[in-house]
Amino acid sequence: MARFWFDILTPKQVLFFKYIVSDLEKRGHKVLATSRRFREVEPVAKMNSLELLYVGERGGSDFLSQLVADVKRMELTIPIVSEFKPDVAVSVASNVCARIAFGLGVKHVAVNDSPHSVIAGKLSLPLSYHLFTPWVIPYREWLPFGIKKEQITRYRALDPAAWLKRGLTKGPIPDLDSKKKTVVVRLEESFAPYMMGKRKDWIYRILEVARENFSGMNIVVLCRYTEQYEKIKELYGKEMIIPSQPVDGRHLLAKTDLFIGMGGTMTAESALMGVPSISTFQGELYTESYLISRGILFKARDTKDIVSLSSRLLDPREKDRLKKRAGKVLESMEDPVSVIVSGLEKIIDF
Numbered sequence: 001m002a003r004f005w006f007d008i009l010t011p012k013q014v015l016f017f018k019y020i021v022s023d024l025e026k027r028g029h030k031v032l033a034t035s036r037r038f039r040e041v042e043p044v045a046k047m048n049s050l051e052l053l054y055v056g057e058r059g060g061s062d063f064l065s066q067l068v069a070d071v072k073r074m075e076l077t078i079p080i081v082s083e084f085k086p087d088v089a090v091s092v093a094s095n096v097c098a099r100i101a102f103g104l105g106v107k108h109v110a111v112n113d114s115p116h117s118v119i120a121g122k123l124s125l126p127l128s129y130h131l132f133t134p135w136v137i138p139y140r141e142w143l144p145f146g147i148k149k150e151q152i153t154r155y156r157a158l159d160p161a162a163w164l165k166r167g168l169t170k171g172p173i174p175d176l177d178s179k180k181k182t183v184v185v186r187l188e189e190s191f192a193p194y195m196m197g198k199r200k201d202w203i204y205r206i207l208e209v210a211r212e213n214f215s216g217m218n219i220v221v222l223c224r225y226t227e228q229y230e231k232i233k234e235l236y237g238k239e240m241i242i243p244s245q246p247v248d249g250r251h252l253l254a255k256t257d258l259f260i261g262m263g264g265t266m267t268a269e270s271a272l273m274g275v276p277s278i279s280t281f282q283g284e285l286y287t288e289s290y291l292i293s294r295g296i297l298f299k300a301r302d303t304k305d306i307v308s309l310s311s312r313l314l315d316p317r318e319k320d321r322l323k324k325r326a327g328k329v330l331e332s333m334e335d336p337v338s339v340i341v342s343g344l345e346k347i348i349d350f
Contacts, residue, residue: 002348003030004105005086005099008052011044011246012265015163016111016163017090018050019337032084036073040227047171055080061191061227070096072172078103087348091121095123102127107347111340113159113287114264115141119193130347132340134158136290153343157333158287160269163250165335171248173255174220174241181257181314182218184270185210187228188262188282198282204279206260207232209303210240213310220252222266257312260306264288271297274323276313278306296326 004024008017021031035041035052045052057075059066074096081089081100089101089108101108107129115121115137125131125145135154142152176182187203189195191307199205212220219240223229233242253259253270259277261267264285270277272289278300279288291297298313300306312318329344 001028001030002087003085004344005081005089005101006031006033007089007091007094008033008035008045008050009038009058009092009094009324010038011249012159013092014041014044014048014050015051015159016102016159017269018048019162019166020090020340020344021050023337023341027341027345032081032086034077034080036069039229040224040246047169047246053080053220055163061225063193074100088344090229091124093117093124095120095121098124098127109344109347110306113137115145116283116285117192121145130343132336132343134287134336137286142283142284153339155334155336155339157270157336157339158272158290159336160265160272161330161333164242164269164272164330165333169248169250170256171251172245173247173252174243176218176220176241176255180216180218181214182220182255183214183258183260183310184209184220184222184252184256185260186263186266187224187232189224190228191225195282202280202282203228203232203262205303206262206306207236207240209306211236211261213307214258215239217257220256222247222249253256257311260300260310267291267297272326274319274326276319276322278309278313280306287348291329294325294329296322296329 006017015193021033024031033052037054037057055077057069059069077096078100086106089097089106090111091097098108107132108127110125110128112130113134125147131147131152133154135156180203221232221240221242223232249266253273253275256275257310259270259275262280267279268287278298280300292299298309300309
């Protein structure tokens with residue numbers, strides 16, 4: 001029996017690590033799962049019956065408040081982890097987790113599909129013993145972070161396969177008019193360091209396109225932060241559905257006719273479910289490029305692209321075609337949970 005500490009910081013990490021934690025516990029291992037107070041994490045964890053110990057907060061939109069929050073969180077977390085005495089620490093790119101593990105002489109394992117998140121990578125990967133990552137990301141993307149090729153295990157799947165290969169959840173979603181088509185827009189992580197230098201008005205340009213082109217439809221806008229929610233609610237609350245609390249994304253996507261994503265995970269999830277999906281992410285992602293190459297995701301680089309693509313993708317025949325194609329793509333992927341659980345146990349035995 002081994003002891004594992006997971007630091008789980010985002011809704012995606014809740015969905016992904018939930019099954020890894022569960023499998024490790026079923027195998028007789030002890031698990032400590034920590035997190036921080038953050039708008040989306042706690043409700044999503046409750047929806048998914050994942051018990052987390054909340055320590056500290058995320059901080060605000062500026063780097064100084066995030067730094068102060070991280071330092072405070074590290075101070076609060078050290079005695080908890082020290083008492084638990086983990087054999088291995090696991091996170092996506094938690095600098096708190098990596099630094100504490102390093103200081104306690106514990107192996108830190110990263111499970112990361114985001115080399116574009118450079119700052120998070122620089123603060124965690126150099127202190128990591130091993131990295132698990134999707135096969136579509138070349139080894140060369142990780143080497144600048146100070147991790148060697150022999151320290152990397154690649155699984156032949158994208159991260160959403162971890163939950164999409166399992167039963168459909170039925171958590172809360174907004175009330176939708178069943179007589180109307182539904183368009184879902186997922187906003188970007190505007191506070192993330194990797195968004196520095198990107199267009200600040202991109203969210204509003206996309207929402208204006210939605211207002212002008214999807215009137216008469218259910219337009220659902222999923223915000224990431226309280227600040228986003230308050231601003232978007234003020235501007236578009238009378239015309240769009242803007243949930244005040246996180247919803248069950250997979251359940252909502254099952255009822256969606258068109259998804260417009262400004263991030264990575266939910267866009268990949270939507271595409272793998274066969275939902276007509278447009279990526280408006282400001283940048284390039286290997287995961288995104290793979291889905292585009294398989295013909296189940298489409299990229300919009302300006303608002304004209306959104307209009308032309310949505311006109312085509314809202315055709316029901318296109319949705320049927322995408323669902324069949326996406327099903328084959330998902331079926332071809334292995335279960336990343338099995339790969340990671342097996343890998344973690346090997347690290348313990350090493």
